[in-house]
Amino acid sequence: MTSACVYDLYQTSEFDEIIVADADKENSKKLIDLIDDDRVTFEPVDATSTDDIARVLDGADYVVNGLPYQFEENVLDAILNVGGLVGVDLNAFEFDEVLSRSDEFAEAGCSLWFANGGLVSTIALGMVGCEEFDEVEDVNFYWGMWRLLTQTTAGLTDTVTYEHDPNVDERARWEDGKVINDLPPFSQRRTFEFPEPIGEQDTYVISHPEPITFPKAPIAQEKNVNRIITRGVWHDKWTEYERTLHAMDAFDADSLDVDGGTVDPLEVAQAQVKRAGDKRDAKWRPPEELSDETEWTPQTILSSEVTGTNAGEDGTAVFHFTQPFPFFGGNNISMMREYGCYVGVPLSVTLQFMADGAVDKDGIFVTETSGLDAERYFEEMEARGFELIEKQSPAQLTSTSK
Known part of the structure; x- marks a missing residue:
């Protein structure tokens, strides 16, 4: 995911030095060789060691955390040990625990934009949707994840399965000022039409944090938002796989x-999916050869659907946000790196916002409380090839009804 962040920082930022710190030297060097810029260098890091992460961060001004979530505490401790760091964090787990450390981050002169990545886009979509109305009833977020079962990485495989784990209690909706959680997997079904290649799909609640965090957004409070829920859909092959895991009681099996x-x-099934994904994604190929089994490139489409009233008239505003292809300049790259640009590029854009003072917050914060200018965010993303599509608006619906 953060490969696209590194590539975008190389293309658009004025940073003097960009260090790629990773345990995987071979893949990191491939990316660095592709970029071919003296500012971008490699440094090995042991993510299990707070001291080693701090060693890499020592002397830095900014940090991008794209490590797996199990290393989050190590990263936070390392940032505090170094002090004076400004950064963005891809992780979105253990919200209360991470945000509870905001004061000590502020005392250490650190600023960290937590739950970054694709979530910045969905929250911004919710913001622009709410702007269409005087009063807002519902904000529906949608994640359209469109790739085959074997088009995956270890982290993405675990994430999809986590979303459908019946033991996870983080699937939630926000209604009448309260969070209602512990919603079952494959519940809250709603049919939604994405742009192609996804099209019309049945979507289901997923364990994303928008219902918990979006109520904190000033626009949500200003428009008196009543309900918030996040749904998602994966390619049919993924849905079939996850339903099979449920049918065989894999999540609770001895x-x-x-x-x-x-x-x-469950671990055996997951290991096979990951192995197939690793094998498929190991070879770096020209963009036109990445999707040899499909007519489309694996991608994610993010959407918001906001209902409310404007001048006394009911309406619905639908926004879609699509990613560019190819993103890496037509160079040889892996399929999942192209897919992951919808996460990596927001990391770069928001870090540069912080670097130039467009977002100036102390401690640990999320998009809703960052003071983000959603319009400027989408302008920056569109300049990189992303596209914001407005499907419906109250004004259009009103003119049609007349």
């Missing part, structure tokens, strides 16, 4: 004894 060893049925 380990099995096999040939003298013990195996977890």
